[in-house]
Amino acid sequence: MKRETNLNPTMKDVAQESGLSLATVSKVINGLPVGKASRQKVEAAIKKLGYQVNNYARALKSNKTYSVALVLPSLKHPFFAYLTDELTKSLMSRGYRAILMITNYDPDAEQKSFAMVRSNKMDGVIALTYSPDLEVGDSISIVTIDRHLDEDIPCVSSDNFRGGELAAKKLIDLGCRKLLFMRITSRIQGEPNKRCAGFESVCQSRNIDYETLLLMDDEPEEPIFQFLENHIHDGEFEYDGIFCNSDILAGQVIRFLSERNISIPDQVQLIGYDGIIDRLTDSYVCSTIEQPIAQMAETAVNILLNPDENNAGANICLPVRYVSGGTTKE
């Protein structure tokens, strides 16, 4: 019994249906010059059969897969989620597919991701990894975000040093005189660590009292709240300005202080980092240093797909800005 409709018609079927050769069909599909009459015949056949290009065959032949791997530790942190969202849209708008790889901060998984990329002949990787020593190998093009993997691998990040500076300046300008910088950070040397340096340099040059509270991301978080608790005396918090490493952390601090009736921004002003926006109200969750996430994504994709501009070891540093979100006096 002959099947009435072929579920997966191939170019050969289209050729037969239209009475033309395989090559002609291919030309029509790829927009190469073909006689008008033939083109119409082919198009009709394609429509009739519901033909769809088989990208695997195409990739095999042309050695171009139009797919890019996104290697990230998790999607449970909004910064990663936002970034992935933007990266994916950016790739899709250029006709590329995004292969998502979640590594869970696991060096093994990160390493395996790169093997996968190679074995799937993907066109490239955009990676945000945490292993200190990742075997990258050449033959795949990589762009990292916020991490320096290797001398000649371009890295896209926001201007973290400047971000730290901005936060410190703003707090000081708004009248704060005793500052606290809270950060949860990883042991790997990544771009975000520069926020601290920026913050401290301003405090020092302006001669402002400050403290840096550092916690590694593989340690339990209680110490941070313990610290806060210890510095509340008679309903007053010892510091009048706080800069947090992320909006998420800021949110926690806000909550903690509110519960203890420390008023923000009256008693303490607070600036976060990232620029996370509440989807519902389209407003920032706190005053913050906003990273240009969409622009970072766009740039990363751009560099990955157009390596012509000689940005081999380029370190693209995109501008951040301060935005008010209710946790500062302005």
Next chain:
Amino acid sequence: MKRETNLNPTMKDVAQESGLSLATVSKVINGLPVGKASRQKVEAAIKKLGYQVNNYARALKSNKTYSVALVLPSLKHPFFAYLTDELTKSLMSRGYRAILMITNYDPDAEQKSFAMVRSNKMDGVIALTYSPDLEVGDSISIVTIDRHLDEDIPCVSSDNFRGGELAAKKLIDLGCRKLLFMRITSRIQGEPNKRCAGFESVCQSRNIDYETLLLMDDEPEEPIFQFLENHIHDGEFEYDGIFCNSDILAGQVIRFLSERNISIPDQVQLIGYDGIIDRLTDSYVCSTIEQPIAQMAETAVNILLNPDENNAGANICLPVRYVSGGTTKE
């Protein structure tokens, strides 16, 4: 000049290096029976050349791509982000790749996603779509989450009706006598709409005063806050129990009421929906009805990849539970 190291060695290279045939190499790679001596020779050659299977060639031949598309509107809502995180991990653990497609709630993009799936001969789709009338066509296997696309497409969701019931019961048991249900919902008939029915059925059978505040997700959100404002009189909110459609919405409401000095949970108790966890403190952002997101992901992947169990039009409904998160009295 002969290249010293071949960047992309193929099975042919391995065959040559080991002095054996292509077929033998293939057998070794696929774990088929092969003489011990030959196997070792091949393995040595593979290691020496750094050979990696070309999955595109393999997919072309075997018609199995080991890739699944994840079609979602956005990653900017934590529920979607969490779900994507779990889905991806679930797929990866089974050796599948996750192709992420962000549709931005755009029907066109949703439709195109399905075309892409077909053209890339992907093994399936897990979709969370918003178009009322999506042309699915057969020949691709689909599992939806929270949406009913078609009679014979399995749908995985949490028990939304029960979730609504649970929330109402809890609030009433904790002493609330005037309830408010706030929802932002889409026009498409999706599973989450059942929360309302569950909530109302309990209120009615227990004879409790309640109001339902409904807003479409394509309308501006101000009316909701306007409503809240209108129902605050002399520092008292008219309702003593609120059930929100999502934790995100709940967060907004909490903030709004706090700013107006309405105390939660003393004056008003509040239950959200989803079970979003703050990454930092590993605690719920509010009292909530928790969806078993990881289990939903696991189930969806399972059904998609093992269609043997006759779950053609299956409607898998996973249990939800109430968890306390500080915005209720218990």
Next chain:
DNA sequence: ATATTTATGTTAAACGTTTTACATTGGCAA
């Protein structure tokens, strides 16, 4: 009228696998 160019199509080889059908070898029974 013939030669030359141009426009359009076609054939067939490749891409890197998998897999069926076939070939070789050696061991063993008769």
Next chain:
DNA sequence: TTGCCAATGTAAAACGTTTAACATAAATAT
């Protein structure tokens, strides 16, 4: 020695494309 079987390996076709090299016919120039 001959014949047979199992064990192991090989050759070659196939998957659905792309593309270089070639063929044909029509159109123009000589």
